[in-house]
Amino acid sequence: MTTTSPGQKPSGKTAETSRQRRSVVRTSLAWSNLSHMWVRTVVSICGIGFAILLMFMQLGFLGSVGDTATVLLDRMPCDVLVRSPDYLHVYDASKIRSDLRPWLNSIDEVDQVVPLDIGVTQWTNPTNQDPRAIAVMGIDLNDPAFELPELTREVRRQLLVEGAVLVDDATKTDFGPKNGVKFGSDDTGTVASVFGTPAKIVGTFKMGTGLAANGALLCSRETFRKLVPGSSDDEVSLLLIRLTEGVSNERGRHMVAGRLNALAGPASHASTLTIEDAKKAEVWRWYTQTPIGMIFAMGVALAVVVGGVISYMILASDVQAHLSEYATLKAMGYGTGFLIRTLLTQSTLLATIAFPPSVVAALALYAITSALAGVPIRMTLTWLVLVAVLSLLMCNAAGLIAIRKLIRAEPANLF
Structure with a gap:
């Protein structure tokens, strides 16, 4: 039988067999390095797992910014949105002329x-009289702007009474729910002061407040004008347009924009977007033009850097601990490429083993943080794939940096 030494290149039919044998040896050696000193390996897995968890948490926080940005837009059953060119975000929408509606x-x-x-006004906590800023949404009770199961015929009849409001059950505890935890049926009938005007709670609704507001009220347009300073019959925050069946959103937007341009003068001072584009613009603004979005984006980048440093320290320590074994392999004729691939295999094994428990820990922390903060944080397939790829890249890059000393050294100097 013909044999080849580690330093020789096999040829012909033995080439594939040799490559397979070296792959098995490489994987076996990488696994042996991990299992030989299992305490060190467990510590290494915990360290890399913590780095992966950091990435999951920062991505989760960043994702919550985008999710909460469209919490109102997601409940609007419309195809095209007409808004002011001065629109900043959904809670600061500026105003357009209300007489555009019949046109x-x-x-x-x-x-x-x-x-x-939509506007923001001052709510006075009915328990301790502390003032709080709260979002208020005024709707046409005959044609509600939101799809909410709570807006039954009976509830809309109750909202006809001036001063009657629904409160979002996600409104924070410092707004004064009777049970001290969450607004619910116990608060029905409570009268609170909103911008100095009595407002009677007739029920609750479930929508979510997002990062721009800690509380929200829903009422009729008539009540809205009593509760929000600066509002009038002549102006409206948004016009939600539902198109006839078979008309595409883009075509409908084009027709609406054309009518606005034809009106000219102050009446044309409005912009149009499809609801899909409005959502994208809202998310993009929160990601790129607000401090909180940029902070979380920077947090993701820092989590990757910190994870890389942790991985490098772990793998550099492992290389140092197995330096004599690697030197022996070099002396036997195994090339630098073999050693690099061995360490990359070891890095991949560490990342692969550390990933599942990190996912479980992230899911638990998502649930806890979401419950405490009142902000939805969810795991998505995109985050799973992204963190898996980043974990492998992070560990393998750290492995390549950690093995530099071994690459430059001569076998005789390593003993």
Whole structure:
């Protein structure tokens, strides 16, 4: 039988067999390095797992910014949005003329135009009289701007009474729920002061407040004008347009924009977006133009850097601990490439083993943080794939840096 030494290149039919044998040897050696000193390996896995967990948490926080940015837009059953060019975000939408509604309703492609008032006012905690900023949404009770199961015929009848409001059950505890935890049925009938005006709670609704507001009220447009300073009959925050069946959103937007341009003058001072584009713009703004979005984005980058440093320290320590074994392999004729691939295999094994417990820990922390902060934090397939790829890249890059000393050294000097 013909044999080849580690330093020789096999040829012909033996080439593939040799490559397979070296792959098995490489994997076996990498696994032996990990299992030989299991305490060190457990510590290494915990360290890399912590680095992976950091990435999951920062990505989760960043994702929550995007999820909460569209919490209102997701509940709007419309195809096109008409808003002011001065629009900043959904809770600071500025104003457009309310008399645009009949003009836009006359477009053949438009089925319905629904008004929505949004503003921020002052809520006085009914328990301790502390003032708090709260978001208020005024809707047309005949054509509600939101799809909410709580807006039954009976509830809408109750909201006809001036001063009647629904409170979002995600409103924070410092707004004064009776049970001290969450607004619910116990608060029905409570009268609170909103901008100095009595407001009676007639029920709750479930929508979520997001990062821009810690609490929210839903009421009629008439009540809205009493509760929010600066509001009037002549202005509206948003116009939600529902198109006739078969009309694409982009075509409908084009027709609405054309009608606005034809009006000219102050009446044309409005912009149009499809609801999909409005959501994308809202998320993009929160990611790139707000401090909280940029902080979490920077946190993701720092988590990758910190994870890389942790991985490097672990793998550099492992290389130092097995220096004599690697020197022996070099003396036997195994090349630098073999040693690099061995360490990369070891790095991949560490990342692979550390990943599942990190996912479990991240899911647990997501649930805890979401419950405490009242902000939805969820695991997505995108985050799973991204963190898995980043983990492998992080560990393998750290492994390549850690093995530099071994690459430069001569076998005789390593004993």
